[in-house]
Amino acid sequence: MDTDYPIETWNPIVGCKHHCYGDGCWAARIALRLKDNPYVKRYRDGFDHPKLIAKELRKTWKPNTVVFVVSMGDMWGRWIEDRWIKRVLEACQNSPRTIFFFETKNPRRYYDWLELIPENAILSSTIEANSDYNLSEAPEVKERYAAMKQLEWGRKHISIEPIVDFDLEVFLRWIKDIKPVIVSVGYDNYGCNLPEPSLSKTMKLIEELKKFTKVEKKQLREKASHAK
Numbered sequence: 001m002d003t004d005y006p007i008e009t010w011n012p013i014v015g016c017k018h019h020c021y022g023d024g025c026w027a028a029r030i031a032l033r034l035k036d037n038p039y040v041k042r043y044r045d046g047f048d049h050p051k052l053i054a055k056e057l058r059k060t061w062k063p064n065t066v067v068f069v070v071s072m073g074d075m076w077g078r079w080i081e082d083r084w085i086k087r088v089l090e091a092c093q094n095s096p097r098t099i100f101f102f103e104t105k106n107p108r109r110y111y112d113w114l115e116l117i118p119e120n121a122i123l124s125s126t127i128e129a130n131s132d133y134n135l136s137e138a139p140e141v142k143e144r145y146a147a148m149k150q151l152e153w154g155r156k157h158i159s160i161e162p163i164v165d166f167d168l169e170v171f172l173r174w175i176k177d178i179k180p181v182i183v184s185v186g187y188d189n190y191g192c193n194l195p196e197p198s199l200s201k202t203m204k205l206i207e208e209l210k211k212f213t214k215v216e217k218k219q220l221r222e223k224a225s226h227a228k
């Protein structure tokens with residue numbers, strides 16, 4: 001998130017079953033590294049065994065801080081229990097002037113919680129391109145697009161990261177339809193061998209996005225030589 005406010009991360013839920021990028025997502029890699037660490041219990045059962053971390057719910061946050069809620073998983077995944085989501089959203093109410101940032105690959109699930117999500121929250125979804133490449137077990141990008149487009153929320157964010165090859169015209173229309181206040185664009189950082197677009201194509205996308213929204217540039221580079 002490109003913001004002038006300090007950014008914190010908060011993981012009251014950890015774990016994910018979307019298995020993105022051949023289990024190459026950074027969160028899965030960190031969890032694997034910590035799995036046998038005697039001082040960190042939360043990843044012991046593996047990243048694809050999501051958990052509520054109850055002690056995290058006691059945390060409160062400073063005003064005018066952006067808090068990324070659940071960077072180490074997807075708290076809106078279909079397997080997450082309703083009561084966990086409810087407890088996290090209730091805990092957000094203890095910090096009414098904090099800006100909570102939620103991100104998911106299952107944005108349809110936001111719909112059930114709109115009354116409890118803090119008013120100033122930013123609701124985000126990752127949409128890597130307008131085509132699926134069987135990169136994960138998450139809902140298809142077309143489904144994410146439809147859900148984000150229909151979502152009535154003032155502050156929407158789209159993460160195009162890790163970017164994969166796209167049809168410029170169609171993808172731009174998708175993002176325009178969603179009406180995000182900001183879009184982040186970046187390439188894979190972890191050597192996941194993704195079907196990447198050329199840098200010039202990505203720069204063209206960014207140029208067009210800037211005509212109607214704010215763009216946060218993440219890692220931009222030529223497509224990897226190993227990319228499909």
Ligand code: SF4
Pocket residue numbers: 016017018019020025026027028071072073074105136138
């Ligand atoms: S949705 Fe996020 S946390 Fe879950 S596997 Fe994919 S990249 Fe990792």
